[in-house]
Amino acid sequence: MTTLTSVPQPLERPRRLRTTAAMRRLVAEHRTHPADLVLPMFVREGLTEPAPLASMPGVVQHTMDSLRRAAIEAAEAGVGGLMLFGVPAARDAVGTAASEPDGILNAGLRALVEEVGDAVVVMSDLCLDEFTDHGHCGVLDGAGRVDNDATLVRYQEMALAQAATGAHMLGLSGMMDGQVAAVREVLERDGYADTSVLAYSAKYASAFYGPFRDAVDSQLRGDRKTYQMDPANGREGLREATLDLAEGADVVMVKPALSYLDVLAEVAELSPVPVAAYQVSGEYAMIEAAAANGWIERRRAIEESVLSIQRAGADFVLTYWATELAGWLR
Numbered sequence: 001m002t003t004l005t006s007v008p009q010p011l012e013r014p015r016r017l018r019t020t021a022a023m024r025r026l027v028a029e030h031r032t033h034p035a036d037l038v039l040p041m042f043v044r045e046g047l048t049e050p051a052p053l054a055s056m057p058g059v060v061q062h063t064m065d066s067l068r069r070a071a072i073e074a075a076e077a078g079v080g081g082l083m084l085f086g087v088p089a090a091r092d093a094v095g096t097a098a099s100e101p102d103g104i105l106n107a108g109l110r111a112l113v114e115e116v117g118d119a120v121v122v123m124s125d126l127c128l129d130e131f132t133d134h135g136h137c138g139v140l141d142g143a144g145r146v147d148n149d150a151t152l153v154r155y156q157e158m159a160l161a162q163a164a165t166g167a168h169m170l171g172l173s174g175m176m177d178g179q180v181a182a183v184r185e186v187l188e189r190d191g192y193a194d195t196s197v198l199a200y201s202a203k204y205a206s207a208f209y210g211p212f213r214d215a216v217d218s219q220l221r222g223d224r225k226t227y228q229m230d231p232a233n234g235r236e237g238l239r240e241a242t243l244d245l246a247e248g249a250d251v252v253m254v255k256p257a258l259s260y261l262d263v264l265a266e267v268a269e270l271s272p273v274p275v276a277a278y279q280v281s282g283e284y285a286m287i288e289a290a291a292a293n294g295w296i297e298r299r300r301a302i303e304e305s306v307l308s309i310q311r312a313g314a315d316f317v318l319t320y321w322a323t324e325l326a327g328w329l330r
Contacts, residue, residue, distance in 0.1 A: 030311050032303070034078030034326035038123065038276070038318040042215050043067045043108040044087040055211035056281055057288045059320050061087060064111055070323070071115045077326035081121035083171060083318055084108050087216050088131055094139050095131030099157040101164065105130075109165035123198060124162040126183070127173040128154060135220025137174040137227065146227055152182040159183040163192040169251070173200040175227045180247035198276065199249035202237030202263050204229045208256050208282030215281065237263040241271060249273065254314075256280040258305060261312040268313025277314040279305065284320045299328070 017027045044051065044061040051061040062070060071082055086105025088097040097103040105124065112122045128151070129137045138151030155174065162170055170187075172179050180199050187195050205228035213220065229236055237260070241252045252271055254264040255278035268275045287305065291298035302321050309317050319325065 030307060032306055032310060032325070032329060034329050035080040036310065036316045037079050037306075037322035037326055038081035038083050038121075038316055039070075039074050039079050039322035040083045040085065040278075040318055040320060041067060041070060042085050042087060043104060044217075045089040045104040053211065053215050055214050055285055056320065057285075057292070058324075059215065059284075061215065062108075064108065067108055068111055068115050071112050071120070074323045074326070075116045075120045077323050078330060079120060079322045079326050080316060081123055081169070081318075082112055082116070083123040083125065084112060085125045085216055086130060091131055091133040091219060093133060094154060095128035098128055098131040099154070099161045101161055103161075106161050106165050109162060109167045113166035118168075121168045122166070123169045123171050124165075124167045125173055126155060126158050126162060126170045128158075129174075129218065129220065130216045133219055135218045137224065138176060146176075148176050148178070148227075151176050152178060155179055156182055156186045159186055160190055160192070163187060163190075163195045167195070169196040169198050171198045171200065171253075173203065173255075175200065175203050175224075175229070178247070180244045180249045184248040196250040197248065198251040198253060199241075199244035199247075200255055200278075201241040201244045201249070201252040202229060202254045202260065202267060204231050204256065204260060206231065206256050206259065206280070206282070208259065208280050211281035211285045231259075234263050234266070238266055238270060241267045245271065245273065251276055253278060253318075256283060257309045257314070257317065258283050261308065264309070264312045264314060268315075274315040275313055276316050276318065277309045277312070279309060279317055279319040279321075281320070303328070 018024055042061045047063045050066040053059045088104050109124055127137050136146055138146040141147040159170055205225045244252055251274045253276040254260050254267055257277040257279045264277050287301050290296045306317055
């Protein structure tokens with residue numbers, strides 16, 4: 001005859017802390033706050049109406065007026081920052097429009113500063129790819145290769161033009177060697193010591209940038225693998241971040257976010273300054289497409305994706321859902 005015995009009861013029951021929504025909220029290790037979010041925005045020269053982007057549902061290329069309205073909406077939602085990208089009407093080999101005081105990007109930055117003042121951090125994209133007729137992030141040499149040092153000179157010119165608009169933080173996204181030191185030097189020299197530098201430290205040559213290139217009407221033919229990082233390399237991301245920190249970066253960033261959470265976690269572990277991550281256009285488009293087909297629950301997927309980036313170590317996240325997500329969190 002079989003004797004029944006009682007099942008030993010576990011001493012630890014983690015499920016006790018999952019019993020109710022209030023309990024789960026109380027013991028949550030990470031929370032998303034509107035101030036943790038940065039909204040990337042596009043302003044295009046010559047538009048009379050905002051232009052929706054087919055590959056990024058809900059995102060538009062702004063007119064100057066719609067840019068102002070969207071900035072006010074984001075500020076009222078409590079979003080922490082705005083990152084502006086400019087799309088010019090004319091391009092040339094050296095991206096002349098990028099450093100013109102009245103060029104579309106610099107005019108847009110001034111408009112944002114006028115609308116939100118110091119209530120929101122106004123960030124600029126400091127790169128040449130939107131402004132060159134070849135679509136690369138730098139100046140090309142006679143052999144068609146990106147000339148690192150000639151590009152640094154253009155970045156310095158852009159930095160001074162952007163700082164003059166009142167932008168609070170310059171986003172160095174070109175992945176040129178020495179770009180942080182070069183920009184920091186001219187900012188200090190010309191009286192812009194308080195202007196911060198956000199270094200795109202670990203920016204990978206990713207397949208997830210496709211919709212963004214639509215958004216800025218990129219002229220690129222080929223790829224950027226000679227200056228953006230190889231997706232195979234993790235330790236190299238730490239090396240890049242370390243170099244940018246030594247050159248004076250105020251913030252370092254990993255881009256893209258979701259495919260590089262391991263790199264993000266390691267950079268966050270070593271960095272003495274804030275760490276950002278960019279939830280890029282392809283990541284946005286995948287979730288929107290899956291949600292539109294009914295395959296995933298849209299709001300939960302958005303919230304979970306951003307929270308995972310924060311859990312990996314990001315102090316703030318650039319996401320195209322920033323204003324919408326901030327509204328849910330209020």
